[in-house]
Amino acid sequence: MIDVAFRKYSIGRWSIDCTRMTISSEQETVQLSAKVFELLKLFILSDDHIVSKDDAIDKIWLGNVGVGKTGFPNAVWHLRKVFTDLGAENDEVFVTIQKVGYQLVLKPEGIKEEVDIPWVSKKISPLKLSAIIISLLIAIIIYIPYMSSPPTALQPKVIKHITNFEGVEKQPAISPDGQFLALHWRQSSRKGQIYLINLLNENAPIRKLTESNFDEYAPVWSPDGKSIAYARLNGEGICEIRTFQLISREDKLIDSGCYFNNDDKVIDWSSSGKLLAYNKVVGDSTAIFTYEFSSENIKQITTPEANYEDLSVSFIYNDKKLAVIRKHAVSSELLTIADYQSDKPVVELIKTNDLALLGFVWDKLNEKLILTQAMGGNYAIVALDLNDKSEVILDKTPTPGSLTINPKTDELVFTRYSTSEYIEEVSMETGRTTRRIASSSRDLYGSHVAFDDSILFSSNRSGSWELWLRQKFISKQITKDIGSVLIATVSPSGNKFVVIMKTEEYPEGRFYLGTLPNVTFKPIANIDVQIQNPNWSLDEDRFYFSGSENGKWGLYEYNLTANEMKQLTDSGEVFAVEGANNVIYTSRFNQRGIWAFNKTTQQFTKVEDNLLINDYGNYFWVDNNFYYLYRDDTNDQVKRLNIDGEDEVVYELPVNSIRSYSALSPTIDSKVLVSRHAINDADLYSFSLK
Known part of the structure; x- marks a missing residue:
């Protein structure tokens, strides 16, 4: 063991406790493994705080080269990751020194813990000392009833690191007896599948649940612990709800047509064991269904409007109600549903969030819903009392995900992502990045401003979506204290833009016309339908958008000169890009592919089959060429489709690097802005x- 001079140190804005082997920020504490913490102490003690591989192997792995040569870089990686999870930027704490090793660049400061109580050193008789102590106790007892209760404060928690595998581990589910952890694990470019970890035997091997080669998600245990329900994305891209019997290994298809995205709680198993609840695509929406095991009866529970998605579901209050997260664009609602098996279920709106309600889990012991949500520019894990709507912050953590509870230890288990967000400009001819806006723990979507080559981008940095303008090296917020926005679309010339903004006066959202470079906003009149996803015409006289009247979504255009709206289609169109020869390229809600709509003949032609549902806005037209985003198991590719219907790859990234929805914006000189994220890792x- 490496001995240090102090029990506690400060490194930058973090504190180190050598007794508890922890690193703490203001909000939380992470406990390290013994070897990793020994390495941190070696950094503290070494000259210039530089540690080489040979030093580490000699002092920590006691000369065992075979173990130390892999253990050292792994431990450094783990230290970097913990500091990043606690708010550090890249290279803020550690840097690599080529051919030498690594350096701790922040100077550690030892914390003295001397306590000076002068009166103790004086001679006081035992009788007098007893009188002083009794007097103090009486004063405290008398004073306590008059003390006011302080506001509930967020206390730093000891965070345990459960998994640390290569790749992404998420969607945890713990068996009723607390012995097994089921999770989704995706390694590098491999498909993500479900694995089992024995929590009571650390030497037991990790087991793969099924023998399939498909993507599998969202495991949930049966109440008796003998089966697991899960979602599978089959070879045709269809989402299936399945159950797997652990003893007999029977793998049974329950239903198909579900919808999965990131950390949604797609499935839940009732505490009685009689029902499954899950989501399923129905036309232009996604609804909640139940499956009854005894009768094999499937019943639709919710009926959301078109383009609304009921994605996450949980049984609550001993199956008496369902909790559901409903999403539309970038807003979320939390609902509860009573009498859900009757013909007239009772739906109650609990709360809304303009940014995101992420994972959630029902705390049976305390009868509260624990969920992750955006809060004050960060994410927080909160406990929500559904009766009085009160919330208690349990932890503020960057980039959280899905949740579960260990019923035996009363511990909350959650996913934490290590992500970086970028808007980068890339040459489609060379693949070279020419500029970048980077961030961590927030989402970014960018649009090019042609007249001065700046970037207008949406960001959720403050906890709600806002517009920012990036000019050269300076970014400024342009919608502060005005309202929450969705993704903006900039005109081809770059001197104006259209954005949907939610304000106190218009909480459902309204189109605003903005001007650049002197930013002004003007509400757009004479639009009396639900709206989403605006995009400009090539001549800038009008813009297209997806709209709904009486629940039927389609494509509309708005003429800015005449201030008139006109409906063009009613086939569930969700996004539009104008091309040449009076043709508009459209995507449709909950359907893969791209259609060409001829405004003259009013006819549709499907031109591309591979655009994914969540990539509905990831295509564009520029210089008489059509480009779109194609994804496979290993890559994200921007492809150019020529007049003969043949395509070629112009830009390529690792799989899931480019954001969903609307992440591509053409610039100049055959370049494109790409809104992307790099999920380097996710651990539990x-x-x-308690």
């Missing part, structure tokens, strides 16, 4: 709910 962590 836990903290006690």
